Amino acid sequence: MRLSLLTFTLVSALSLTACASDSKGNLTQSNKSNNAYTPVTQPAPPKSLESYPETNLAARADVKAFIAKTSRENNLDAKWMTDILNHTTLQPKIVEAMNRPAEGVMNWGRYRPIFMTEKRINDGIKFYNQYEDAFARAEAVYGVDRFVIAAIIGVETGYGQNKGSWKVVDALSTLAFDYPRRADYFSKELANFFNILAENGGDPMSYKGSYAGAMGYPQFMPSSYLAYAVDFDGDGHRDLWNNPVDAIGSVGNYLMKSGWVRGGKIAEQVSVSPTNSAYQALKQTGRLTPPKETVAQLKQAGVITNADPSAKVTLFEFEVTSNPKVDEWWLGYQNFYAITRYNHSKLYALAVYQVSEAIKRGVR
Numbered sequence: 001m002r003l004s005l006l007t008f009t010l011v012s013a014l015s016l017t018a019c020a021s022d023s024k025g026n027l028t029q030s031n032k033s034n035n036a037y038t039p040v041t042q043p044a045p046p047k048s049l050e051s052y053p054e055t056n057l058a059a060r061a062d063v064k065a066f067i068a069k070t071s072r073e074n075n076l077d078a079k080w081m082t083d084i085l086n087h088t089t090l091q092p093k094i095v096e097a098m099n100r101p102a103e104g105v106m107n108w109g110r111y112r113p114i115f116m117t118e119k120r121i122n123d124g125i126k127f128y129n130q131y132e133d134a135f136a137r138a139e140a141v142y143g144v145d146r147f148v149i150a151a152i153i154g155v156e157t158g159y160g161q162n163k164g165s166w167k168v169v170d171a172l173s174t175l176a177f178d179y180p181r182r183a184d185y186f187s188k189e190l191a192n193f194f195n196i197l198a199e200n201g202g203d204p205m206s207y208k209g210s211y212a213g214a215m216g217y218p219q220f221m222p223s224s225y226l227a228y229a230v231d232f233d234g235d236g237h238r239d240l241w242n243n244p245v246d247a248i249g250s251v252g253n254y255l256m257k258s259g260w261v262r263g264g265k266i267a268e269q270v271s272v273s274p275t276n277s278a279y280q281a282l283k284q285t286g287r288l289t290p291p292k293e294t295v296a297q298l299k300q301a302g303v304i305t306n307a308d309p310s311a312k313v314t315l316f317e318f319e320v321t322s323n324p325k326v327d328e329w330w331l332g333y334q335n336f337y338a339i340t341r342y343n344h345s346k347l348y349a350l351a352v353y354q355v356s357e358a359i360k361r362g363v364r
Helices: 005-011 061-074 078-085 092-099 108-115 118-130 132-142 146-157 168-177 180-200 222-228 244-257 295-300 334-342 346-363
Strands: 267-272 312-322 325-332
Touching: 061 078, 061 168, 061 180, 078 168, 078 180, 092 168, 108 312, 108 346, 118 132, 118 146, 118 346, 132 146, 132 244, 146 244, 146 334, 146 346, 168 180, 180 222, 222 244, 244 334, 267 346, 295 312, 312 334, 312 346, 325 346, 334 346
Parallel strands: none
Antiparallel strands: 267 325, 312 325
């Protein structure tokens, strides 16, 4: 699961829930400048924590058990972990935010204007122009559309302008130890975060992110960082907080490993027949899956398109308004599905696609 700042900004007012992929943390290694990456297992020398209040969190029995298990399984220094957790503050506001009920039902008509704004597009054009060489290189190395990479960073954090202000260790500890419903998941993410601290060193309290622990320009959870983050500028460090070049490469790597097809189509708006409604039985419902219908099958069912008849696609219905009923119909290709591996939402994927196209038009 990838629980980003974007997700939790929306969840307080909308029914879009945290829906990104658990598979984001399934890999155990990532590429580092296209070479195999071996995680560091020994922590860097601990930084002084004297400037932070002591909370004695590690005195709790469940926290002691976590330290023992994590240090043993990851070859980490238990005292080092204890020192950090004894200066970690649990945040009740995070639990409140996680428990806050969604309001209303999200549709495309409400979702699109949140992201397709003049500011987001203009900022995206500037961001792309500033790092054009990195975007071009990411497209060459990973085969992923450079403008989609830019759009994801723009949708997630406004191109790094809003990366989150919570201490990652506070956020993950709160959800690991004081949020029973997801304690198992967040305990694993907290363990992953300690591996990141061991790799990168520095002040453990300086790492900031969303209140679910999503980090940096692309809002990777710790498992995603360990699996997909790359040192794309070759400086010897994977830094998604302060290095946009690393973030650009990491998003490209993520999408490549999620099944992106080099040079493939992403999405296409289509029409539907007013007299043949067989397409209704073929539209996407429930869990998002890879494309399986051919364009030819959908055309026989009433979809109007000039797309390649042999192409495999998924038919999506996007509600614009409910009263009167107005819908948009789109074909999603394999690359659309790859975007939904970043966030399990067809709304998210279509927003990313449209932002990417707007940036592309502005640049070219």
